[in-house]
Amino acid sequence: MNRFIIPLLVFGLLVVVFGISLKHAPEKQVVKSALIGKPAPEFSLPDLLQPGATVNSAAFKGRWVLVNVWATWCVECRAEHPTLLDIKQQGKVIIVGLNYQDKDADARQWLAELGNPYEAVAVDREGRASIDYGVYGAPENFLVNPAGVIVHKTWGLTPDYWRTTMLPLIEGTTK
Amino acid sequence: MIPEIGQYAMILALLLAAAQAFFGIAGPWKGQQRWMQATYPAVAGQFVLLGLAFGCLIWSFVHNDFSVRMVAAHSNSALPVYFQVAAAWGNHEGSLLFWVFVLSAWTLAVAAFSSTLPRPFVARVLGVLGIISVGFLLFSLATSNPFERLQPARPDGVDLNPVLQDFGLTIHPPMLYVGYVGFSVAFAFACAAMIEGKLDQTWARWTRPWTTVAWMFLTVGVALGSWWAYYELGWGGWWAWDPVENSILMPWLLGTALIHSLAVTDKRGLFKSWTLLLAIMAFSFCLLATFMVRSGVLVSVHSFASDPTRGIFILSFLALTIGGALTLYVWRAPLLRSAAGFDLVSRESFLLFNNILLVIATAVVFGGTMAPMIADVAGLGTLSVGAPYFNPTFLIPMLPLLALVSVGTFARWKRGALGESRNRILGSLVLALILGLALILGVYGDRSLLGPIGVVIGVWIVVSSLVDPVDRLRRGLSISPSILGMTLAHIGLGVITLGITTMEARMEARDVALAPGQQVELGRFAFRFEGVEEVDGPNYAATRARMVVTRDGKPETVLFPERRNYLVQEQALAEASLGVGWQRDLLATMGEEVGGGAWSFRVQVRPLMRYVWLGAALMAFGGFLSTLDRRYRRRREAAESATVAAPVPRGDPA
Numbered sequence: 007m008n009r010f011i012i013p014l015l016v017f018g019l020l021v022v023v024f025g026i027s028l029k030h031a032p033e034k035q036v037v038k039s040a041l042i043g044k045p046a047p048e049f050s051l052p053d054l055l056q057p058g059a060t061v062n063s064a065a066f067k068g069r070w071v072l073v074n075v076w077a078t079w080c081v082e083c084r085a086e087h088p089t090l091l092d093i094k095q096q097g098k099v100i101i102v103g104l105n106y107q108d109k110d111a112d113a114r115q116w117l118a119e120l121g122n123p124y125e126a127v128a129v130d131r132e133g134r135a136s137i138d139y140g141v142y143g144a145p146e147n148f149l150v151n152p153a154g155v156i157v158h159k160t161w162g163l164t165p166d167y168w169r170t171t172m173l174p175l176i177e178g179t180t181k
Numbered sequence: 182m183i184p185e186i187g188q189y190a191m192i193l194a195l196l197l198a199a200a201q202a203f204f205g206i207a208g209p210w211k212g213q214q215r216w217m218q219a220t221y222p223a224v225a226g227q228f229v230l231l232g233l234a235f236g237c238l239i240w241s242f243v244h245n246d247f248s249v250r251m252v253a254a255h256s257n258s259a260l261p262v263y264f265q266v267a268a269a270w271g272n273h274e275g276s277l278l279f280w281v282f283v284l285s286a287w288t289l290a291v292a293a294f295s296s297t298l299p300r301p302f303v304a305r306v307l308g309v310l311g312i313i314s315v316g317f318l319l320f321s322l323a324t325s326n327p328f329e330r331l332q333p334a335r336p337d338g339v340d341l342n343p344v345l346q347d348f349g350l351t352i353h354p355p356m357l358y359v360g361y362v363g364f365s366v367a368f369a370f371a372c373a374a375m376i377e378g379k380l381d382q383t384w385a386r387w388t389r390p391w392t393t394v395a396w397m398f399l400t401v402g403v404a405l406g407s408w409w410a411y412y413e414l415g416w417g418g419w420w421a422w423d424p425v426e427n428s429i430l431m432p433w434l435l436g437t438a439l440i441h442s443l444a445v446t447d448k449r450g451l452f453k454s455w456t457l458l459l460a461i462m463a464f465s466f467c468l469l470a471t472f473m474v475r476s477g478v479l480v481s482v483h484s485f486a487s488d489p490t491r492g493i494f495i496l497s498f499l500a501l502t503i504g505g506a507l508t509l510y511v512w513r514a515p516l517l518r519s520a521a522g523f524d525l526v527s528r529e530s531f532l533l534f535n536n537i538l539l540v541i542a543t544a545v546v547f548g549g550t551m552a553p554m555i556a557d558v559a560g561l562g563t564l565s566v567g568a569p570y571f572n573p574t575f576l577i578p579m580l581p582l583l584a585l586v587s588v589g590t591f592a593r594w595k596r597g598a599l600g601e602s603r604n605r606i607l608g609s610l611v612l613a614l615i616l617g618l619a620l621i622l623g624v625y626g627d628r629s630l631l632g633p634i635g636v637v638i639g640v641w642i643v644v645s646s647l648v649d650p651v652d653r654l655r656r657g658l659s660i661s662p663s664i665l666g667m668t669l670a671h672i673g674l675g676v677i678t679l680g681i682t683t684m685e686a687r688m689e690a691r692d693v694a695l696a697p698g699q700q701v702e703l704g705r706f707a708f709r710f711e712g713v714e715e716v717d718g719p720n721y722a723a724t725r726a727r728m729v730v731t732r733d734g735k736p737e738t739v740l741f742p743e744r745r746n747y748l749v750q751e752q753a754l755a756e757a758s759l760g761v762g763w764q765r766d767l768l769a770t771m772g773e774e775v776g777g778g779a780w781s782f783r784v785q786v787r788p789l790m791r792y793v794w795l796g797a798a799l800m801a802f803g804g805f806l807s808t809l810d811r812r813y814r815r816r817r818e819a820a821e822s823a824t825v826a827a828p829v830p831r832g833d834p835a
Contacts, residue, residue: 008511008514008515010454010510010511010515013458013461013462013507014504014507014508014510017465017503017504017507018504021496021499021500021504023551023554023555023558024492024496024499025496026558027554027558028492028493028496079749080339081250081254081331081335081339084331
């Protein structure tokens with residue numbers, strides 16, 4: 007044993023700490039939101055697809071709702087879009103879009119091109135409702151239970167994340 | 182088409198890097214001259230290919246090719262061209278490509294300027310650099326491909342983060358990266374020496390100029406980052422102990438220690454294993470800096486890309502390279518014995534103190550930076566470590582370090598007694614006390630304890646750095662570039678000390694709401710708000726305030742702080758306005774409109790702020806000068822007369 011081994015031992019210890027910290031890192035995808043466990047903020051905003059009408063959050067009570075914050079300027083939203091279409095197909099939850107600081111025409115064209123996974127899309131051009139939801143940017147997703155309480159929040163959805171983390175939340179209570 | 186060319190160039194560069202690594206390590210091992218020879222074309226080819234790849238990336242940015250994911254996510258057609266170019270390295274993927282490109286440039290320089298070094302040694306150095314290049318290219322291609330396409334293409338891009346749309350930030354990352362990557366050369370030299378199991382004074386002389394150049398770039402990089410935070414983030418902070426700032430500071434501290442320990446190894450053949458360890462550690466912290474910023478282990482304003490798979494890749498890479506080097510160290514370091522000894526008050530022992538204190542300072546910063554992560558891992562909840570920890574604890578090693586600089590420059594190699602130096606030490610200290618106290622009491626009036634201490638130490642460093650060169654001039658001796666460089670760098674340190682302590686002790690700031698025509702007073706300065714106007718920038722609209730500053734009633738300057746609204750990202754940003762000068766900086770930052778035509782402002786007076794940047798510039802320039810010293814090139818002249826196969830040079834007792 008010589009003293010020159012000490013740096014290697016210290017380094018090994020650090021690698022372990024870093025490794026554990028990285029294992030924790032995926033959990034950070036679950037954004038800690040002060041809103042989890044609280045009632046979802048109510049909103050009443052213009053309807054993107056039916057000009058003149060409004061989208062009322064109260065109308066969705068009693069069903070599982072995925073509130074999806076999106077925008078056409080958001081590259082990740084485009085990556086997330088097929089997942090949303092897939093989730094709609096599964097029919098476990100309705101998706102309500104919150105179109106965040108966007109242009110209406112762009113948003114409509116986006117849905118026409120890529121398909122529409124949304125039950126309804128509320129236009130939040132000034133980001134008023136988004137502030138209530140504590141949105142940092144797009145995409146963000148809030149899972150709201152039938153009682154109108156936010157049970158989960160995350161950034162962009164992947165099929166894996168939906169299947170392994172969010173779907174059990176829904177099925178765990180519906181079973 | 183162009184992005185695909187860049188992509189292929191990267192893949193080909195990876196293959197060449199692998200060849201370079203294999204032939205560089207296996208060549209000397211098997212005694213294959215032609216294998217060693219093969220590293221050179223691999224190095225040159227890699228440089229050309231990575232230059233091409235990086236050029237393709239810049240091309241895609243400048244030509245607004247929004248089918249490339251990176252371009253769509255970080256640029257915009259309304260963005261000015263120089264920021265489009267800068268956007269190429271203002272993101273995770275692009276900056277990694279830039280990293281390996283810089284590495285290939287450093288490697289090419291090593292290959293080109295090492296013709297006088299023993300061939301097997303150079304081959305090993307190139308081999309180690311090849312391994313690093315393979316790691317980074319694999320990482321880039323596997324997890325962070327800069328040329329990834331978007332299907333379908335976007336009509337326009339998301340734009341560069343407005344905070345990054347700034348001149349300081351266009352050149353801060355390149356400088357930093359050139360510095361980081363430069364330490365890979367010192368690391369490769371250390372690994373090559375350990376593989377050979379032989380380390381003499383000549384080795385230190387080869388390594389010194391490379392390390393000093395890397396350190397110089399790192400110095401400029403740190404200063405630019407701080408300068409950017411100072412004027413762009415807008416609230417006058419110049420050092421926030423942000424994890425990313427810390428991650429830059431740590432390699433700088435260790436690099437500084439390495440420069441000094443290399444000097445001892447060069448001149449006296451001592452500290453050999455310690456120098457090796459420092460070279461490994463300095464490079465590890467450069468890698469760690471990349472790791473911290475890019476992996477999302479530590480969240481801060483800088484981490485614009487966070488992805489755990491990337492973190493796992495970098496961690497494995499760190500474990501392999503650094504773990505490998507440290508394993509080599511366990512095996513080889515015991516073989517390196519230093520024959521000579523030294524006395525307690527010799528220059529060697531002062532440089533040892535310098536090294537110990539710099540390593541303690543690094544440990545202090547490291548501890549504070551890691552604490553939140555360790556608390557998280559240990560399940561102790563979230564923990565925030567900031568200035569209240571860093572400011573006092575960082576001073577514990579720094580104050581004695583700064584105080585010892587002066588004494589250390591007077592100490593002689595090996596010799597015990599201070600002898601005639603004692604008078605100089607006392608003389609310069611008395612002079613510093615008089616000047617420092619005169620400055621503090623006469624100009625500013627006393628207010629805190631730290632101010633006078635810092636000023637006296639700063640002045641002392643400047644005065645005592647000048648003693649030896651002045652003495653040499655008086656005796657008609659020449660001053661070598663390395664002595665001149667050292668003197669300048671130490672004066673720079675003194676100037677920084679003077680600047681920081683005065684500024685921190687004497688700065689004044691106020692947050693006020695002002696209606697047009699109202700003014701706020703700050704010491705002898707009055708800031709009068711005269712009104713706002715709307716101005717249009719290339720990709721933003723701004724509200725600009727006009728603020729007239731007077732000193733003792735006489736006009737001093739006019740400041741124009743702005744609130745900019747960046748159109749694409751719909752982000753508002755305060756653009757501070759600075760009136761800089763040799764005595765003080767005046768700052769005005771604009772907040773929100775508070776109604777009735779009134780706006781909130783923060784106004785600041787920061788004395789001697791400019792000396793912080795001046796000191797950093799002096800340090801960097803001193804480092805540059807010292808690399809010009811002829812003794813680093815003497816081997817070449819000797820080698821030209823000697824036969825080719827004389828790989829073992831003798832030590833130089835200069």
